[in-house]
Amino acid sequence: MRTLRKFTILSIICSAVLIGCKDEKILKDNDLSFDTYKIGKKQHLLNDTTKAACNFQLTMTFPDKYPNEELLKKIQKEFIITFIGEKYENLAPKEAANKYETDYIADYMSLENIYKEEPENSGAWMNYEQILDNKILFNKNDFLSYGVNLYTFTGGAHGMSSTVFQVLNLKTAAPIKLNDIFEDRNLDKVGELIRMSLAQKLGYNAISKLEDDGYDVAAIVPTENFYINETGITWLYNPYEIAAYVVGKSEIIVPYADLLIYINEDSAVYPLAKMQSNN
CATH class of the missing domain: 3.90.640.20 (Heat-shock cognate protein, ATPase)
Known part of the structure; x- marks a missing residue:
């Protein structure tokens, strides 16, 4: 009877070890979920629809829920830094996006002074555009990889597109370099x-x-x-x-x-x- 009991206990231990080893060799989804926020605005100089304008579009899929609230805030902070810059890192994601849009429009509207002073030299070059979005690329095994895409047109020969990748260690919320x-x-x-x-x-x-x-x-x-x-x-x-x-x-x-x-x-x-x- 004792032999049978020892065999049973040993079998349970071995099974647990095997399951543990197996779990270490599979990809596991993180308990990190996301929300998507979209904003956009078209603003004409002098508020005149016949004048040049800027077009701003932002679609942001950001970390929204995580079991560790303190880590979530750090993850969101790193995300915002990658997405729109350190200036907005202490704001909540939606608040940061709204502030960035406001700042972008304000910067564009500063061109009104040029338009008023040299209306004959203004035209298509004063039509600006900025499009921002991102994509979640990997969300497993305590890693988060994402890419931020930016398209900017400021009246030149062509617009410029760029992509920035970031990897976070979700155990610490620190970027991996x-x-x-x-x-x-x-x-x-x-x-x-x-x-x-x-x-x-x-x-x-x-x-x-x-x-x-x-x-x-x-x-x-x-x-x-x-x-x-x-x-x-x-x-x-x-x-x-x-x-x-x-x-x-x-x-x-x-x-x-x-x-x-x-x-x-x-x-x-x-x-x-x-x-x-x-x-």
Whole structure:
């Protein structure tokens, strides 16, 4: 009877250990939920619909609920900094968005003085536009990755689009930076992987071929503009950063399987990278 009891207890312990090990090897959704807030306004100079105008549009999907209220406030603060800047970091998300819109319109309306002084030189160049939105890219295993998209037109030859990625460690609400993942001595190797991944994406068998498409190969290095997901680390280079404007944005993913040997073992990202490298 004692033997049977010991066997039963041992079986329960083994089962618990196996379940625990299994749980450590799966992706888990975070208990972080989101809300979406949209605002927009078109404002004409001199409040005259026949005059130039600015068009402002903002769509913000922001962290709204999290079991730890203190961490939620920190997460929202980091989100606001990425989305519209440090000037608004101490405001609640919707309040921050409203204040940003007010400031944008006020800045545009300052052009009225130029219009009044030189009406003959005003025209299409005074039509401004700004469009802001974001996308949640990864929300699992205590990480949040998101991207903020900005389009701005200020009367030039063309508007400018840019995207900024951010990764947060939800255990601390702190942004994850390159030096949280890689040691400086490994960044050259990581850069080589990025360049090779881009070459392969474009169908080339050599990095040098990128120059034929107008890329500045020397400029393709690891930057802070990256995000993580279940597959690997993705870097994004905005127009003009590594190639001419006509090339547009370059989004380059490097799989964890390639990066793992360069990721610090004490990095918060390492367990995820190791788990996904083995899948």
